[in-house]
Amino acid sequence: MSIRKLVVDLRSRTPAFRLPDDVAALLVSATPAGWTTQVVQADTESAGDGSLQPSDESLRAMADAEVYLGFGMPRPLWSAATRLRWIHSASAGVASLLFPEMLAGDVALTNSAGIYGEPIAEHVLAGVLFFLRSFDVAGTLQRRVEWNSMVFGTDVAPIREVSECRVLVVGTGGIGTAVARKFSALGATVTGVRRNPAMGAPPGFHRVVGPSSLDAELPAADVLVLAAPLTSETRALLTAERLALLPPGAIVGNIGRGALIDEPALAAALQSGRLRGAVLDVFSREPLASDSPLWHLPQVLHTPHVAGVSPRLFWGRLSALFLDNWTRYRAGDPLRNLVDKHAGY
Numbered sequence: 001m002s003i004r005k006l007v008v009d010l011r012s013r014t015p016a017f018r019l020p021d022d023v024a025a026l027l028v029s030a031t032p033a034g035w036t037t038q039v040v041q042a043d044t045e046s047a048g049d050g051s052l053q054p055s056d057e058s059l060r061a062m063a064d065a066e067v068y069l070g071f072g073m074p075r076p077l078w079s080a081a082t083r084l085r086w087i088h089s090a091s092a093g094v095a096s097l098l099f100p101e102m103l104a105g106d107v108a109l110t111n112s113a114g115i116y117g118e119p120i121a122e123h124v125l126a127g128v129l130f131f132l133r134s135f136d137v138a139g140t141l142q143r144r145v146e147w148n149s150m151v152f153g154t155d156v157a158p159i160r161e162v163s164e165c166r167v168l169v170v171g172t173g174g175i176g177t178a179v180a181r182k183f184s185a186l187g188a189t190v191t192g193v194r195r196n197p198a199m200g201a202p203p204g205f206h207r208v209v210g211p212s213s214l215d216a217e218l219p220a221a222d223v224l225v226l227a228a229p230l231t232s233e234t235r236a237l238l239t240a241e242r243l244a245l246l247p248p249g250a251i252v253g254n255i256g257r258g259a260l261i262d263e264p265a266l267a268a269a270l271q272s273g274r275l276r277g278a279v280l281d282v283f284s285r286e287p288l289a290s291d292s293p294l295w296h297l298p299q300v301l302h303t304p305h306v307a308g309v310s311p312r313l314f315w316g317r318l319s320a321l322f323l324d325n326w327t328r329y330r331a332g333d334p335l336r337n338l339v340d341k342h343a344g345y
Contacts, residue, residue, distance in 0.1 A: 163187025
């Protein structure tokens with residue numbers, strides 16, 4: 001009887017997402033009879049949807065792999081695999097995995113969207129609070145060694161409470177729902193935009209609407225958070241025209257994918273003073289181009305795609321999800337987080 005094989009390819013170059021030895025040992029120890037687990041030791045990439053160029057070690061390992069656990073699926077690995085039946089991505093996004101061969105094949109694809117919800121929600125909430133409390137202005141005064149309490153509560157340093165804000169969250173999956181729960185817990189009224197509003201409002205949402213209602217909702221959004229996957233329907237979703245629909249003083253947060261926003265239009269809206277600020281963790285090009293105006297605008301709080309960082313809990317959540325799915329896979333039961341390849345998430 002041939003031995004079935006799992007390949008684990010999670011030794012990220014980024015320390016916060018580099019597979020710890022104890023988690024690697026856990027995966028190996030959980031290997032059932034009739035299976036073998038190979039942990040690739042070579043470095044890989046965890047940013048975005050994962051590496052586009054695999055290591056030589058991972059290429060060799062894939063020759064007889066049935067299951068692959070990594071950050072995405074580099075296309076050369078797909079070509080190297082002859083027995084592949086299931087891919088689990090430790091990333092939430094899967095856009096780069098949806099190449100024609102993947103779409104046409106019957107290899108199961110699951111992702112890890114749910115495990116990122118809590119840290120990403122806290123990240124975007126912290127960024128929005130930064131602008132609601134005018135911490136950007138406080139930072140400028142600190143660097144000037146200037147004590148000036150008179151500006152706070154004026155147009156120079158506006159102050160708002162979360163409970164008075166109307167928050168619009170585009171995307172009501174694991175991340176969007178975590179965002180809604182955090183904001184609603186502080187008293188905000190949260191509306192969600194989901195592909196099928198008939199499925200109802202997840203916890204934290206006051207109500208949900210369909211994508212066709214987005215334009216009607218934008219004028220009432222004090223805070224707009226983009227938590228949707230990148231698909232053909234969501235690419236460049238936030239256009240210049242839609243940015244213009246937001247009320248003056250609105251705050252935009254993007255923790256989905258950079259290509260959801262027309263970045264030049266966003267920069268122009270911020271430079272004009274119409275928008276209070278932008279909390280950006282993702283960009284259409286990563287690393288962010290050195291000549292991008294987003295580097296220098298004081299109304300932008302940006303981080304280098306690290307909203308999901310939570311080393312203490314990430315590996316526990318990921319290993320629990322994968323091991324449960326591995327049991328389901330071997331039993332022929334439905335997999336959790338199964339991606340609809342044609343929907344894109």
